Amino acid sequence: MSITAEGFHAQEAVHAHGHAGLGKFIGTYVFSRDHKIIGIQFLFSTLLWFLIGGLLALGVRWQLAWPWSNDMPLVSKMFFAHTGGQISPEFYTMMFTMHATVMIFFVIIPILAGAFGNYLIPLMIGADDMAFPTLNMLSYWFMWPSFLCIIASFFVHGGAAAAGWTSYPTLAALQEASPGGHMGQTLWLLGVTFAGVASMLGSVNYMTTIIQMRAPGMTMFRLPLTIWAMFITAVLQAFALPVLTAAGFMQLLDRSVGTGFFLPDGATANNAPYATGGGQPLLWQHLFWFYSHPAVYIMILPAMGMVSDIIACFARKPIFGYKPMVYSIAGIAGLGFVVWGHHMFISGMNPYLGMTFMVATIMIALPSAIKVFNWLGTLWGGKIQFTTAMLFAVSFVSMFIIGGLSGIFMAATPIDIFIHDTYFIVAHFHYVLFAGTAMGVFGSIYFWFPKMFGRTMNEFWGKVHFLLTFMFLNGVFFPMHILGVVGFPRRLADPYQYETFHHLLGMNRFITYCAIGMVCSQSIFAINFIYSIFFGPVAGRNPWHANSLEWCCPSPPGHGNFDFQPIVYRGPYEYGSPEVQTDYYPQHQPPPEGAAPATERYMDG
């Protein structure tokens, strides 16, 4: 079903007859079915939630640096007047629950798949839009009930969910077990379910589009790694998400009508009547992590793909080991389905099962290692251009090395006994998700911004933003490893009551200062981003001299994307090819007359 030249023009003709006025505006920019508008809608929404999630994290950090302080600037008087200016332990629990919920379900997953997946997939494969534009529009609008549920939950009686983002029963399933356990927890479950529906609609669409709508000549092994990563992510979503949805409904039923899927006989809390039970709290953990471990890869694979494209472009060199890169993405995804138990080593799960999960988990470090080596191989012998996008992409690699290696500690079951639920794990997943994915996302924004808005972002301020973020993030997250080695537990409103941990206040203050610095540095990004949309220097079609198809259409691309029918002659990483004079060789550029068919070169022939 590749688009033909005639089909392309026929579509153009249809869109020439638009509606006028407000109706047209709403159709074009609000309920748009154009993948680019939807992508940008996702981008703006998720960046806004990024700010909210970041502020929630600052609240957590404040409490850990100045426990029970009643003189937080501004905030104390505005929000905590009823508790004498202090963050109450109830609210602290809510803050870390919602920080994780917002960052995972409203920022990382939708910014990767929703924003970049939507924007880039049709452009990079040479299609005029997604396979199912209406479904695509719905995937964005299903986020809104989810947004509203989560916002509303802060204002209902008892406040928002406070059972952690993992929502473990029985704390989450018993209404009486926590203050947010009434309406807040129910809204949380609904919100996550709606976000899941949105992801599901997206992933069906991405798979179909990538399989069916590639331009002529775009074979699977000529796809940019971004697309491979998006494709495999979509497959992961499609297989893992139904399990979370089912589990979410089960917990909803446990809470509302007392089905007791996750409640043992006689479960109770806070002097509430005994539940009938007949269920098992560990069942939820299995179902939850069956989705949420693959979700960890849903949250990093697309960033790995985009970073690969950025690194090849600014190293001016073909990606090293394209096929191993693809196979390792697939390997991570495949193994990713059989490692969920590593979240449950000390949960009371069968310890023999723990051994099995431990072996699978340790082995998943292998494809990650292969990717790192291939990124290094790509840099080796290149001509590296230090653009802002490249700095962020390289920092992704540098930081992912830390996040990947620290994972091995947790995978080793005996060590996990000690560091489970300590700041070691907090350090680990922030190195993967913030220092990894978020830095990859920043790089991708600087890289594809010219395509999205037709203008480039300011490079000087981009680099200032990079340097500050990079320094502060390491200041925040690296010392957390050390806290973890002391055994410093996560999710405690006041860990300093323990003799073992009371001397750690100093290090926590340092972390909080860095966290404040990190959040403030993002204002540089925000200003640069907004200013550049309107006043940035105009970018041409291909400001970075890159190869993949999105760079051959106008910036920003019009409706229907390409103003000619692209035909693909080669892979996306032909930088420095001897066939042409330029140091790049776009996928759609026909080979020179009479040239011998290009062959790939390997070090060992």
Add this chain to the structure above:
Amino acid sequence: MGKFWSFVFFLVPVLGVGLFVVAMNFHSLPLLNHWFPEDVSASGHVIDQLFMTILVLTGVVFVATEVCLAFFLWRYDAKANRDPVRYMHGSHTLEVVWTVLPAATLFFIAIYQMNAWADAKIRQPKDAGVIVEVRGRQFEWRFRYPGPDGKFNTPDDIHWDTDLHVPVDEEVLVHLKSEDVLHSFFLPNMRVKQDAVPGMMIPVWFRPTKIGSWDLVCAELCGWGHYKMRGRITVQSRADFDAWLVEIANKQHATQADATATADAAKPAK
């Protein structure tokens, strides 16, 4: 600027290793005591040593890859590098090497630590010196000893809820339960952690090697009061422990007798 940026990335391994080296070697100094808490158990050192083994292995990979990265950034900076780009799609040999070597290392790590795991969670000791039931509830720990008959759920059970008393140099077997939500029984100084799950009884064991008193931490989110679910473990000599057991058993009988008396007194006279 390429030089500057490669230097920034070079700082990652330097500062990263530096921080760990300082934490590891100077933890006896007052302001730098940021390392494992004192180990007072018979098998805790196994976990610490495994941690160190993996720290060294991952440390080597960390330094090698990060230095490589910084070096490439410095060496192949487009502004300074006059060599032509290496037009190259990969290397079959290298791919095989950097697949097989890490695979073997990782597999070694996986097998190497299985024994420690089995000792900690599978091979339950047969010669436990004391058996104690530990129950978590929002937001406190409760303890129960089987009493002279050695069986739980008999009238001579001894209840206690302040701190967990155990004898030194004997295997302690904990029957871990929860009365409401998930909790986690974490003894940092014994390198022991196990979730308490409502509806399950999970065995936990350790052998304390030093007399004293240490933290018992709840390490699984159990609600708003999670932070204050603090406990202590008191390790005593066998003689002190036995004496303590007798003492609280007597106290308990006295209060029970009192309670029965009050209950009798409260009964309406016929």
